[in-house]
Amino acid sequence: xxxxxxxxxxxxxxxxxxxxxxxxxxxxxxxxxxxxxxxxxxxxxxxxxxxxxxxxxxxxxxxxxxxxxxxxxxxxxxxxxxxxxxxxxxxxxxxxxxxxxxxxxxxxxxxxxxxxxxxxxxxxxxxxxxxxxxxxxxxxxxxxxxxxxxxxxxxxxxxx
Amino acid sequence: xxxxxxxxxxxxxxxxxxxxxxxxxxxxxxxxxxxxxxxxxxxxxxxxxxxxxxxxxxxxxxxxxxxxxxxxxxxxxxxxxxxxxxxxxxxxxxxxxxxxxxxxxxxxxxxxxxxxxxxxxxxxxxxxxxxxxxxxxxxxxxxxxxxxxxxxxxxxxxxxxxxxxxxxxxxxxxxxxxxxxxxxxxxxxxxxxxxxxxxxxxxxxxxxxxxxxxxxxxxxxxxxxxxxxxxxxxxxxxxxxxxxxxxxxxxxxxxxxxxxxxxxxxxxxxxxxxxxxxxxxxxxx
Numbered sequence: 001x002x003x004x005x006x007x008x009x010x011x012x013x014x015x016x017x018x019x020x021x022x023x024x025x026x027x028x029x030x031x032x033x034x035x036x037x038x039x040x041x042x043x044x045x046x047x048x049x050x051x052x053x054x055x056x057x058x059x060x061x062x063x064x065x066x067x068x069x070x071x072x073x074x075x076x077x078x079x080x081x082x083x084x085x086x087x088x089x090x091x092x093x094x095x096x097x098x099x100x101x102x103x104x105x106x107x108x109x110x111x112x113x114x115x116x117x118x119x120x121x122x123x124x125x126x127x128x129x130x131x132x133x134x135x136x137x138x139x140x141x142x143x144x145x146x147x148x149x150x151x152x153x154x155x156x157x158x159x160x
Numbered sequence: 161x162x163x164x165x166x167x168x169x170x171x172x173x174x175x176x177x178x179x180x181x182x183x184x185x186x187x188x189x190x191x192x193x194x195x196x197x198x199x200x201x202x203x204x205x206x207x208x209x210x211x212x213x214x215x216x217x218x219x220x221x222x223x224x225x226x227x228x229x230x231x232x233x234x235x236x237x238x239x240x241x242x243x244x245x246x247x248x249x250x251x252x253x254x255x256x257x258x259x260x261x262x263x264x265x266x267x268x269x270x271x272x273x274x275x276x277x278x279x280x281x282x283x284x285x286x287x288x289x290x291x292x293x294x295x296x297x298x299x300x301x302x303x304x305x306x307x308x309x310x311x312x313x314x315x316x317x318x319x320x321x322x323x324x325x326x327x328x329x330x331x332x333x334x335x336x337x338x339x340x341x342x343x344x345x346x347x348x349x350x351x352x353x354x355x356x357x358x359x360x361x362x363x364x365x366x367x368x369x370x371x372x373x374x375x376x377x378x379x380x381x382x383x384x385x386x387x388x389x390x391x392x393x394x395x396x397x398x399x400x401x402x403x404x405x406x407x408x409x410x411x412x413x414x415x416x417x418x419x420x421x422x423x424x425x426x427x428x429x430x431x432x433x434x435x436x437x438x439x440x441x442x443x444x445x
Contacts, residue, residue: 002165022168022211025202044161045199049265058239058268064198065269068168069191069213112264130350134263 009070011036012080020067027051027062029070030077038078038107042136049135052108053077059115078107087114089155093148101139109135113149122157125150163201167210171217174328178301180212181324188212190326192235195262195270196278220273220328225250230332234273238262241272250334253292253341257284257359260343263351273327276312279319279382281413282353284345286313287377290385291359294332300325313382340364342437344430345378348417354378355417356426358434360389368395369438376427379412396439403432 004019011034018033025044030036030053042048044063051062054076081087087110093099100106109132116123116131123131128149129142137145169188171177181188189208191197192215200206214220220235223244230250232241241247241258248255261267261275261284275285276296289296289309296312298305298321305325312320321327335341345357360374374389386406394402407428412420 003167005168021165023163023165023201025163025198028162044202046195046266049263052265055269059265060269061195061198061265063202064194064266066168066191066194066198066211068170069194069215071170115264131264133350133352134265 005068007068007071009072010074012076022066022068024067025063026053026065026067026070029067030062036077036079040104040107049108049112050105052111054111059111078111081111081114089152090114090117093151097144097148097151099140099144099148105135105137109137109145116149117152117156120156123153161202161204164204164207166208169210169212171212171214174217174299177212177214177217177326180210182301184210186323190214192274193237193269193271195266196274196280214326223247228334230334232272232330232332234271234327234329236272238267238270238272242267251332252335253343253359253361254288256343257288260284260345273330276330277319277321277327279313279317281316281381282378284354284357287357287359287375287383289330290383291361291373291375292332294330296327297329297331298325299328310384315381335361338364340369340438342434344433346426346430356423356430358430360434360438362438368393374406374431374434376410376431379410379423379427381413394435399432399435403428403435406431
């Protein structure tokens with residue numbers, strides 16, 4: 001039998017202590033062990049971005065990090081940034097611009113977009129496209145997603 | 161897919177890591193950022209018995225400048241290199257090329273040393289390390305070895321690193337303000353692996369360029385400085401001819417994105433653009 005490893009971490013602000021299989025990746029852990037199914041599993045080799053989660057403040061691929069590596073880490077998932085209200089403007093913009101269809105990629109794209117918005121840079125459409133290039137969407141053709149992120153960035157610029 | 165079973169060891173210090181590799185030898189794999197290793201594990205292309213996680217060894221991370229040498233710790237994340245004012249000021253070639261390394265989520269986790277140790281022929285950092293004549297620092301229980309980038313890369317995902325060694329850091333000589341540099345990459349999407357890329361430096365002279373060091377990556381089995389480029393003093397009238405000569409001298413690997421002939425044509429175009437950049441663009445007259 002595989003030796004299970006104890007980990008203690010913070011997930012969306014709550015302290016979690018669990019035993020994990022060393023080979024289990026972070027997104028599997030979040031989905032299977034914690035029931036946080038907002039992070040999706042697409043390709044499982046780092047190409048699609050559907051599994052994106054935030055670890056210690058930065059968006060990463062949940063399928064390319066082991067749960068056993070998260071000892072002491074602070075994890076935020078799509079559930080976390082929706083509940084905190086952090087994603088509210090982005091979600092409103094995604095609805096307004098029809099920036100999703102099936103929604104499978106949306107949690108990962110919202111997390112990536114939230115990081116872009118938080119950085120506060122003034123980005124053009126091509127730059128937004130480049131920044132989001134690690135998240136694949138097979139429904140929208142991306143234009144509507146770029147519209148939505150551009151809209152939120154423009155609002156931020158107005159506020160400042 | 162899911163990774164096969166392995167033993168996971170968290171190394172808190174270099175000594176713990178050395179001890180693990182002494183014990184497990186070839187069975188132990190270094191886990192740094194994991195942005196290349198984890199996909200290989202998930203697809204079961206790699207099935208190591210033991211993973212030694214070197215992320216907790218904090219002294220392996222960081223960027224510092226000493227005696228005109230920039231030292232980049234092996235587990236320094238790509239994003240830290242990208243945001244580093246030291247890198248932007250002292251190594252503008254790296255500052256430019258790092259933006260092409262994968263996507264945001266991968267740059268946040270992937271490491272500078274990991275990209276070099278993985279030695280993907282299409283990767284940007286190995287090519288830049290060769291162009292800039294970087295020195296790779298390898299450490300083990302037996303001591304330290306310093307290997308020039310040109311000697312480190314042996315082939316596709318094959319390096320001079322021994323299985324008991326860890327790549328702990330990289331030393332790069334700061335670029336001189338009089339040095340010209342160029343970087344061009346062709347990829348399907350921003351952040352995707354290069355179909356073909358070029359990294360180059362040269363010294364500007366009143367009549368042209370001297371000391372050209374140019375690597376075409378995503379093309380041959382390993383990054384190496386073009387011998388043709390190294391032997392020529394370049395002026396504007398030489399650009400087209402030199403680009404053709406450099407491309408003709410390549411031995412491109414065919415892949416799903418293109419056969420050797422296509423790669424050579426793509427490489428020639430990027431080499432020509434790079435040479436133009438090095439010369440400072442075309443004159444107006």
